[in-house]
Amino acid sequence: MEKADSKSRILVEMKQVTKAYASRKKLFTRSSPQVLALNSIDLSIAKGEVFGLVGQSGSGKTTTGRLLVKLESPTAGEIFFNKTPISQLKGPGLKTYRSRVQMIFQDPYQSLNPHLSIAETVLEPLIVQKIGTPDTRTEKVVHTLDTVGLSPGEAFFNRYPHQLSGGQRQRVAIARAIVLEPQFIVADEPTSMLDATIAIQLFQLLEQIKETFGMTFLFITHNLAAARYMCDRIAVIHDGHIVEVNTADNIIRHPEHPYTKQLIKVQPGFKYTR
Amino acid sequence: MQNKYFVSRFYKGWQIFIENPLGKTGVIILSVFMIMAIASFFVPLIDPMYDPMTGIDPDIKLSTGPGLTHWLGTDNVGRDILAQLLEGAKVAFIVGLSSAFFSIVIGTLIGMIAGYTGGIIDAILMRFADIIMVLPSLVILLILASLFGQFNIWIIVFIIAILRWPAVSRVIRSQTLSLKHRPFIEASRVAGASHVRIVLRHIMPNVLPLAFLYMTFRVTSAILVEAALSFLGFGDPSQVSWGMMLQWVWKSGHMFQAPYWLIPPGLCISLLTLAFYMLGRAMDEVLDPRLRKEGQTG
Amino acid sequence: MSLLSVDHLSIGYQTKNGMLKAVDNIHFDLEKGQSLGFVGESGCGKTTIGMALMGLLPENAVILDGHIRFQGDDLISLTETQWQTVRGAKIAMIFQAAMNALNPVMPVDEQIKEAIITHQPDISKTDLADRMKELFDLVDIPARRMKDYPHEYSGGMKQRAIIAMALACDPALIIADEPTTALDVIVQDQILREIKKVQEATRTGLVFISHDIAVVASVCERICVMYAGQIVETGTRKEVFKSPRHPYTRTLLNSYLSLDNLNDIRVPDMKESPDQTVDTDECRFAGSCAYARGCAGRSPDWIDISPTHKAFCCNPDVIRRGHGKS
Ligand SMILES: Nc1ncnc2c1ncn2[C@@H]1O[C@H](COP(=O)(O)OP(=O)(O)OP(=O)(O)O)[C@@H](O)[C@H]1O
Ligand SMILES: Nc1ncnc2c1ncn2[C@@H]1O[C@H](COP(=O)(O)OP(=O)(O)O)[C@@H](O)[C@H]1O
Ligand code: SF4
Ligand SMILES: [Mg+2]
Numbered sequence: 085m086e087k088a089d090s091k092s093r094i095l096v097e098m099k100q101v102t103k104a105y106a107s108r109k110k111l112f113t114r115s116s117p118q119v120l121a122l123n124s125i126d127l128s129i130a131k132g133e134v135f136g137l138v139g140q141s142g143s144g145k146t147t148t149g150r151l152l153v154k155l156e157s158p159t160a161g162e163i164f165f166n167k168t169p170i171s172q173l174k175g176p177g178l179k180t181y182r183s184r185v186q187m188i189f190q191d192p193y194q195s196l197n198p199h200l201s202i203a204e205t206v207l208e209p210l211i212v213q214k215i216g217t218p219d220t221r222t223e224k225v226v227h228t229l230d231t232v233g234l235s236p237g238e239a240f241f242n243r244y245p246h247q248l249s250g251g252q253r254q255r256v257a258i259a260r261a262i263v264l265e266p267q268f269i270v271a272d273e274p275t276s277m278l279d280a281t282i283a284i285q286l287f288q289l290l291e292q293i294k295e296t297f298g299m300t301f302l303f304i305t306h307n308l309a310a311a312r313y314m315c316d317r318i319a320v321i322h323d324g325h326i327v328e329v330n331t332a333d334n335i336i337r338h339p340e341h342p343y344t345k346q347l348i349k350v351q352p353g354f355k356y357t358r
Numbered sequence: 359m360q361n362k363y364f365v366s367r368f369y370k371g372w373q374i375f376i377e378n379p380l381g382k383t384g385v386i387i388l389s390v391f392m393i394m395a396i397a398s399f400f401v402p403l404i405d406p407m408y409d410p411m412t413g414i415d416p417d418i419k420l421s422t423g424p425g426l427t428h429w430l431g432t433d434n435v436g437r438d439i440l441a442q443l444l445e446g447a448k449v450a451f452i453v454g455l456s457s458a459f460f461s462i463v464i465g466t467l468i469g470m471i472a473g474y475t476g477g478i479i480d481a482i483l484m485r486f487a488d489i490i491m492v493l494p495s496l497v498i499l500l501i502l503a504s505l506f507g508q509f510n511i512w513i514i515v516f517i518i519a520i521l522r523w524p525a526v527s528r529v530i531r532s533q534t535l536s537l538k539h540r541p542f543i544e545a546s547r548v549a550g551a552s553h554v555r556i557v558l559r560h561i562m563p564n565v566l567p568l569a570f571l572y573m574t575f576r577v578t579s580a581i582l583v584e585a586a587l588s589f590l591g592f593g594d595p596s597q598v599s600w601g602m603m604l605q606w607v608w609k610s611g612h613m614f615q616a617p618y619w620l621i622p623p624g625l626c627i628s629l630l631t632l633a634f635y636m637l638g639r640a641m642d643e644v645l646d647p648r649l650r651k652e653g654q655t656g
Numbered sequence: 657m658s659l660l661s662v663d664h665l666s667i668g669y670q671t672k673n674g675m676l677k678a679v680d681n682i683h684f685d686l687e688k689g690q691s692l693g694f695v696g697e698s699g700c701g702k703t704t705i706g707m708a709l710m711g712l713l714p715e716n717a718v719i720l721d722g723h724i725r726f727q728g729d730d731l732i733s734l735t736e737t738q739w740q741t742v743r744g745a746k747i748a749m750i751f752q753a754a755m756n757a758l759n760p761v762m763p764v765d766e767q768i769k770e771a772i773i774t775h776q777p778d779i780s781k782t783d784l785a786d787r788m789k790e791l792f793d794l795v796d797i798p799a800r801r802m803k804d805y806p807h808e809y810s811g812g813m814k815q816r817a818i819i820a821m822a823l824a825c826d827p828a829l830i831i832a833d834e835p836t837t838a839l840d841v842i843v844q845d846q847i848l849r850e851i852k853k854v855q856e857a858t859r860t861g862l863v864f865i866s867h868d869i870a871v872v873a874s875v876c877e878r879i880c881v882m883y884a885g886q887i888v889e890t891g892t893r894k895e896v897f898k899s900p901r902h903p904y905t906r907t908l909l910n911s912y913l914s915l916d917n918l919n920d921i922r923v924p925d926m927k928e929s930p931d932q933t934v935d936t937d938e939c940r941f942a943g944s945c946a947y948a949r950g951c952a953g954r955s956p957d958w959i960d961i962s963p964t965h966k967a968f969c970c971n972p973d974v975i976r977r978g979h980g981k982s
């Protein structure tokens with residue numbers, strides 16, 4: 085009974101997902117070797133959960149995120165969203181999926197179009213998804229900008245990305261991601277380019293958004309402390325394999341896999357002073 | 359909203375531009391030609407004999423040197439050389455700008471499509487561009503002209519445009535390739551934007567500055583091609599242009615007798631193309647922050 | 657005589673909006689074999705200090721005031737030719753993302769040899785070979801990998817090679833500007849250990865720059881915390897991290913997530929960083945400071961907490977009021 089219940093609450097599920105990239109052909113070698121970015125991984129994320137994905141660079145974190153938002157398709161395996169296999173999605177089905185699943189990118193300096201004003205950036209998903217009338221859209225954008233802490237929203241309307249700080253840009257990117265009120269957001273190292281004081285404010289914002297909208301998050305990071313602060317459960321990924329999944333506290337306090345232990349050991353902290 | 363941004367960007371760019379010695383010189387020369395082109399509309403109004411094509415001074419039957427009624431002299435049928443020169447400026451602008459504009463439009467579209475779609479479409483379009491790029495445009499024009507006789511000026515404009523887009527499309531394509539995987543494009547895809555929307559809304563504004571840069575260089579080459587064509591006798595005979603003036607000097611055998619007739623059009627061609635070239639170089643500097651002096655921000 | 661002594665240094669950048677004071681009246685000393693860390697948010701002037709110490713400031717930078725004395729010589733008055741005998745030989749630098757600085761078409765050992773020969777043209781073949789072996793030993797790259805090309809190295813190995821190159825001429829001072837920011841946590845940990853080990857072994861002076869306080873804490877004995885071009889607090893590593901006094905340092909430490917401080921994280925209410933083109937004697941942090949009472953119109957001053965620990969503030973009460981958590 086218990087089990088069936090928890091199953092019904094699963095929002096995102098990856099089954100045996102493999103992703104291989106054909107690595108660039110080297111001169112003089114005949115076969116083009118492949119990079120196995122993800123090697124048959126299984127993952128399930130419950131509704132309303134903040135799920136952390138932690139690993140060193142090149143381990144396959146971003147690839148997982150890109151597969152989930154369908155920027156890329158798996159080489160093998162299947163991804164389910166609300167029990168629907170997403171590889172089948174086309175046309176209107178795909179468009180609906182795109183309104184339910186959003187992504188926040190790592191580099192706030194690259195993720196906003198320099199030629200679009202803040203209003204235009206946040207409006208775009210609404211226009212693309214044909215939601216509301218021009219008036220209600222504008223209202224929605226103002227409201228969303230307020231929500232992400234860019235208030236009053238009108239004051240940011242006509243500004244351009246180059247007139248904002250890194251933290252403010254990332255807030256705009258968050259606004260763009262939540263304006264459609266998606267069910268699931270992939271946040272790919274949203275603060276790794278930002279200073280600690282700014283990062284912690286963004287974490288608080290994401291938490292607040294989760295409370296208000298009941299969204300589910302995949303939170304990608306290489307910082308275990310941030311993952312523990314944000315997440316309910318954490319998966320540790322190494323070389324395209326998920327080596328360990330557990331609740332956030334258990335991962336830190338009782339790591340099982342040697343790689344997890346190593347990752348904990350190298351996390352920067354004040355171990356040298358305390 | 360977007361306009362305001364472009365205005366401020368444009369204003370900053372303009373300031374850097376005008377501080378640049380090349381840009382400044384280019385703009386000054388260009389303004390002079392602009393005034394000449396505008397003047398060409400008014401000169402025939404003073405007296406019908408100043409019409410560059412049909413205005414024949416009843417008192418003059420031969421080419422004469424500079425004088426009071428004809429400041430730069432007349433050609434062999436008594437038409438005013440200054441009036442022709444002014445008309446030539448107008449034509450040079452029309453030919454240069456419009457053919458550059460068309461080749462930029464074609465080149466930008468093809469470059470964006472090739473870069474964005476990639477794969478087989480990209481390969482086909484780029485091979486096609488390569489083929490056209492290696493064709494010598496003047497020779498092609500000469501062959502076409504000898505097949506079909508003399509061309510109307512707009513057909514010349516059109517052919518130059520058709521022959522000159524590939525270099526633009528190459529540049530735009532590589533710019534598009536570097537934009538294609540930028541997170542802001544992917545964010546738009548994740549929101550469900552169509553390919554057409556991504557190209558027009560996100561890629562185009564980011565490649566347009568580059569396209570305009572290339573436009574100034576294209577103007578130069580279009581003016582030169584038209585002048586050469588006219589000089590060789592394949593221009594539009596119903597239309598005065600600097601190349602055509604040179605052709606008339608040559609054909610009427612005044613090449614070595616009437617420097618007052620030969621030198622002005624030749625000089626104008628060189629100066630105008632030089633001005634556009636300088637403009638392009640200065641614009642290069644505006645668009646490429648690496649060439650900019652520190653502290654200037656555009 | 658200190659190895660390096662920086663005295664009332666102010667550096668400005670000429671910008672469209674006027675003179676931007678990127679470094680404002682900075683003061684510090686460094687002895688032989690010591691390490692000094694600079695920490696602060698992006699844009700606070702850390703790189704500008706590093707570049708000034710290397711004589712590599714961009715063209716629009718102006719040294720407004722102050723002195724930089726290195727082994728007794730005033731570096732500010734050096735000409736470019738004189739700089740060339742200092743740079744790389746006596747003062748070396750490890751840049752951010754320095755691994756991209758390796759020449760991809762030249763074996764790593766050749767590049768390091770070249771660095772040595774530039775400054776010691778008449779070194780003998782055997783001495784050179786000995787020195788190379790010594791250097792690669794020091795940074796833990798196996799001798800058999802010496803002749804590899806940069807692309808055959810991992811990111812961490814490239815960064816080690818860069819450290820070896822910085823050490824090549826046995827400099828008296830190394831400046832490291834965010835040497836691990838482009839690396840992931842595991843490699844970062846290795847490189848930080850490497851830098852610390854090498855610095856202790858060679859007794860070189862080290863100026864270490866990072867925006868990550870934990871990284872600075874793991875390498876340096878003494879720390880300078882910077883905000884908007886100024887040093888706002890300085891002390892030993894223990895003093896600054898165990899008992900931070902300046903309101904900005906407290907904010908920084910309170911908001912830093914590490915595995916052992918999750919429960920007492922405080923989310924700061926930080927305003928925009930101040931406009932540094934505006935000249936003022938008032939406290940630059942006042943806009944975001946939780947203790948700003950009666951600070952407007954006054955200029956902050958240095959307040960001593962211990963002989964090595966001091967903070968720059970108007971309110972001695974705030975600074976002297978003991979333990980760090982606000
Ligand atoms: N070449 C320059 N021209 C104009 N202003 C500059 C220049 N370089 C730096 N600045 C400004 O000087 C201040 C200090 O810059 P600096 O690069 O030293 O900061 P930083 O602490 O190293 O930051 P980051 O962590 O982002 O590298 C900033 O306000 C910056 O905008
Ligand atoms: N477009 C791509 N082409 C080829 N290889 C790729 C591509 N994207 C990622 N990879 C490779 O896949 C692996 C996982 O990459 P990624 O998911 O980006 O790692 P992370 O986000 O953890 O840094 C790495 O080995 C990377 O080099
Ligand atoms: S001087 Fe005033 S505003 Fe500045 S840090 Fe001290 S208490 Fe805060
Ligand atoms: Mg990544």
Ligand SMILES: [Mg+2]
Pocket residue numbers: 702703833834
């Ligand atoms: Mg820096």
